[in-house]
Amino acid sequence: MKYNFDEIVDRRGTSATKLEALPKGAPADALSLWVADMDFACAEPIIKALHERVDKRIFGYTLYETAETKGTIVNWYKKRYNWDEKPENIVFSPGIVSGYVYLLMLMTNEGDNVVVQRPIYYPFTDRAVDNGRKAVDNPLIYENGTYRMDYDDLDRKMADPANKVLVLCSPHNPAGRVWTADELRKVVDICKKYDKWIICDEIHCDLLRKGVTFTPILNVAPDYADKIAVCTAPSKTFNLAGMKTSNIVIRDPEMRKKWLTLTGKILNVNAPSTLGLTAMCAAYNEGEEWLEQVNEYIDGNFAFIDGFLKQYLPKAHMIPSEGTYLAWIDFNGYVHGDAEKLEKIMQQKAKVALDEGYIFGEAGRGFERINIAAPRSVIEDCMNRIRGAIEENL
Ligand SMILES: Cc1ncc(COP(=O)(O)O)c(C=O)c1O
Structure with missing residues (x-):
C-alpha cells in the first residue's frame, strides 16, 4: 500500500x-x-485495529502483562535491531517523560544531580529540577557543523559523587545524532568506571535517515545492562503520542521490583488505556x-x-x-x-x-x-x- x-x-x-x-x-x-x-x-492497520476494538463496545480495565503484548514488543526489538529482550524485563509507563521521572525517583534522592547533554530535550532538565534534583551539563561539542560527545568532560562529571545518573538521548533530540556503537560504548565505559546509572531514551530510534543504523545501548553493554534503563515507545514512530503507552526496559531485578512498587502501589499508573494497547500492538505487528x-x-x-x-x-x-x-x-x-x-x-x-x-x-x-x-x-x-x-x- x-x-x-x-x-x-x-x-x-x-x-x-x-x-x-x-x-x-x-x-x-x-x-x-x-x-x-x-x-x-x-x-491503516492501526486505524483498522482501533475500529475493530471500538466495535467490541466494552472499554474495561486493560492488562499490560500478557504474553501477546510482551511478545509483540520483544519481537519489534528483535526484528528491527537484533535486540534480544526478555518479556519480563519490560514494564509499562504511560509516557517516556513520566517514566523518566519515576526512574529519577528510584535512582536518585532530592538534592542529587542528573547529568544531561545539552542542547537537549528540555523536560530532562525541567522535570529533574521540578523534582528537587539538579541538572548538570555535559555539553555536546558543536564542531564542523555537527555534534559529538565530550568524553573527558563526561569522565569528570561522572567522577563527582553528587552526579548519580546520566541521561542519554539516543537518537539525540535536537542534535539529530544517532550515536554509533563505538560512541555508546565509550559512554558505558565511563559510567561503568564510576558505577553510575544510565537512563537511555530511545524513543526516536525507529525514525532514521536512509542508510543510518540504530544501535540499542543494551546491545553494546551486556556487561553493564543492570545499570541501564531504556525508554522505548511507539509514540514518535507511529504518531501515537496521545495513546500514552510506553515500554521501559529494566534488567536489574531489584530496580524493576522498585519500579513495580512505585508505579503499581504508590502512584497506581500500571495499566495502559484500552485503545493505547490496541494501537501499540497493531503498530508493532503491522506498521x-x-x-x-x-x-x-x-x-x-x-x-x-x-x-x-x-x-x-x-x-x-x-x-x-x-x-x-x-x-x-x-x-x-x-x-x-x-x-x-x-x-x-x-x-x-x-x-x-x-x-x-x-x-x-x-x-x-x-x-x-x-x-x-x-x-x-x-x-x-x-x-x-x-x-x-x-x-x-x-
Ligand atoms: C527525546 C524525547 N523523549 C521523550 C519525549 C516525550 O515522550 P512522552 O510523550 O512519552 O512523554 C519526546 C517528545 O518529543 C522526546 O523527543
Whole structure:
C-alpha cells in the first residue's frame, strides 16, 4: 500500500496540543511546527485495529502483562535491531517523560544531580529540577557543523559523587545524532568506571535517515545492562503520542521490583488505556510498511530544507540529520547569538511557531527546532515564511 503523506489532515477540533497551546509569544494564526508529533494520518492497520476494538463496545480495565503484548514488543526489538529482550524485563509507563521521572525517583534522592547533554530535550532538565534534583551539563561539542560527545568532560562529571545518573538521548533530540556503537560504548565505559546509572531514551530510534543504523545501548553493554534503563515507545514512530503507552526496559531485578512498587502501589499508573494497547500492538505487528514510507518522506523533507537553505538562506546551517523528524537549524550566521531577536522574527514576522533553540540550553541560542513531520507543502510554506522574514529584517 502506498501512503499519501502530502495529504493535509485537519487537526482542528481534536484538542491537538500542537494547535491549541502555541509557544509563548506566538500569534494565534502562526504555522505550528513545534511539539513533536506528526501531521500525518496513522498507518491503516492501526486505524483498522482501533475500529475493530471500538466495535467490541466494552472499554474495561486493560492488562499490560500478557504474553501477546510482551511478545509483540520483544519481537519489534528483535526484528528491527537484533535486540534480544526478555518479556519480563519490560514494564509499562504511560509516557517516556513520566517514566523518566519515576526512574529519577528510584535512582536518585532530592538534592542529587542528573547529568544531561545539552542542547537537549528540555523536560530532562525541567522535570529533574521540578523534582528537587539538579541538572548538570555535559555539553555536546558543536564542531564542523555537527555534534559529538565530550568524553573527558563526561569522565569528570561522572567522577563527582553528587552526579548519580546520566541521561542519554539516543537518537539525540535536537542534535539529530544517532550515536554509533563505538560512541555508546565509550559512554558505558565511563559510567561503568564510576558505577553510575544510565537512563537511555530511545524513543526516536525507529525514525532514521536512509542508510543510518540504530544501535540499542543494551546491545553494546551486556556487561553493564543492570545499570541501564531504556525508554522505548511507539509514540514518535507511529504518531501515537496521545495513546500514552510506553515500554521501559529494566534488567536489574531489584530496580524493576522498585519500579513495580512505585508505579503499581504508590502512584497506581500500571495499566495502559484500552485503545493505547490496541494501537501499540497493531503498530508493532503491522506498521512496518508505513514506517518505511514515512521515513522516506521525512528524508525528502530534510533534503528539501537543505536545498532551500543553501539557495536562499546560505548563512543558516541545518545540522545533518541521522534520525528523528526534527530539523535543528543554526541561524547564528544571521543573528549572532541574539536569540530574542530570532524569536521575534520567527513569531512576529514569519508567523511560525517553532521550538526556540535556547529552551534546549544556552548552547541552542540562535537555533530553531522545526518539526518537519508534516506534508511537504506545509514545510515549503514554513521555509518561505522564514526566508521572507529574514530577508526583510536581517
Ligand atoms: C527525546 C524525547 N523523549 C521523550 C519525549 C516525550 O515522550 P512522552 O510523550 O512519552 O512523554 C519526546 C517528545 O518529543 C522526546 O523527543
